[in-house]
Amino acid sequence: MPRGLKPHQTCQVNIAGVSGTTGLLFETDEVLLEAPNWTMDGRSLILNGDGKLWRLDVSTAELVQIPLAGVPDLNNDHVLAPDGESIFLSAYDGHIYRAPLVGGQAERVTPDDGFFHFLHGVSPDGSELAFVGIANGDFSQPGRLMTIRSDGGAAARAGARQLDVGAGHCDGPEYSPDGTWLYLNTESFSADSGHAQLARVRVDGTSLEQLLTSSTVDWFPHLSPDGQHATYIRFPSGTQGHPADLPVDVVLVSTGDWATPLHTWPLFGGQGSLNVNSWAPDSERFAFVAYPLATQTED
Template sequence: MIRTLQPGQRCEVWIAFITGERELAFATEDILLEAPNWTLDGEALVLNGDGKLWTFDVAGRTISQVPLTGIPGLNNDHVLDPDGEHIFLSANDGHIYRAALRGGHATRITKDDGSFHFLHGVSPDGQELAYVGMEAGDFTQPGRLMTIPASGGASTPISVDGHCDGPEYSPDGGWLYFNAEAFTSQPGHAQLARVRAAGGSSAEQLLASHTVDWFPHLSPDGRLASYIRFPSGTEGHPADLPVDVVFVSTDDWAAPLHTWPVFGGQGTINVNSWSPDSARLAYVAYPIANSNPAKD
């Protein structure tokens, strides 16, 4: 389903710095943009919006559509190929595709295996993808942690109890970081976790909290991480809530270095939004007229 802005709502793309400062990079009332990635040269952001792919030139503050063919409308799960020239994409037909970042025809990677495939991670060598498999696109069923060769082929399950989402490789490729509901009986109470990318080990909880924590993203140097914090009792990762984008050291997930209140949720940081120099991260807010300014 393609999201659109509500009446009185606008989309804001923010860039936050590890020093705690932040700047509004772009705002629009015309299109709902989601899930920023940084290009490898650090000069642009890649986002989805209106079922399409867009690039935002950070210095020029201009946005342009990436001309893609052979692919249905996009959702907010996309990650850049480590080669810097291609991108892996999830589409609303439940499949994963690969395309050139400059545009052109997209190639489908996943097979018709009865599941929807929600992409979240690519290994540092570009040879493997991590995704969440959802049987027949049934969102009442738990998401399963899966990997697949980036060139296509058979998928491999990674054993994790309960629903999980957002699997993303560590910079050394040894771990998958994700959020899971395996550590509590409270419905929807996602917590941050990691598991060996090769499987064969139990999931490790990174942070025990009363909030609902989603989408852990490690910086390229592995020293820092960000995640999105939903209010206690939230189920899933819905849109249009007061949430926090949290920035931590990977040595101590329980001690936030900076926290940025945001009116958002879905689309804010669904994918890794760290710059290649590990100095900045991007996120998206969706303030609505008369909403609390502190949360915008």
């Protein structure tokens, strides 16, 4: 079921720069927008909200709904195809769909294979998707790193595979710009439940390595298109999963030194703030969402 704003809560879409700048692009108390993608022409952000898909113009801050057919309510896992003309979408029925970015009829990609499919990455050539598979929709079980052909049907069924990244829950798998690595977060490096850490693994499932060792709970590494920088979201130590409505940090690092933050943006949010890659095509800017609650005072 799509999330909604709480009483006295607003949704703020922000744009930050690698120099440390930040600016509020859009604010609303009507719809809870999540997970911005940046279009390849640099003109718009694509977000979900109320189970629908939205386009937010970066110049005018105009928000318009993208009309889709043939797809259930959407969650916050969506990724633009490399052709710049279509988008892959995860829906609440546990399947992945492909639809025209301008709107129109969506087509299902994933088969009925016993998994819920939570999309996070598309390969640079557009031929493969990386997702988290939850067996039988049983969320008490850890998510598994899986890939599948993006063209659906028999090709997708034949191309589905699971990569071994340990016994712990993993999430957020995303291809590197050169297509050789999948970046993700995983609990496999710790015996402590929920202690997600940043990692990468080669697309053939070899060479799993931890990128950063920290006491915080770190999710969703996103590389810039030029591969020089990355963002991730940092939850407080002891956090289970990636919940909403917490004090969290969006962190910017150089991909040559994940342990040294270049800039940090504290915010109230978590779920929906930085679930998918939100880098601009120029690798100079990225977007994130905050959900502040107004301070309530009595008269």
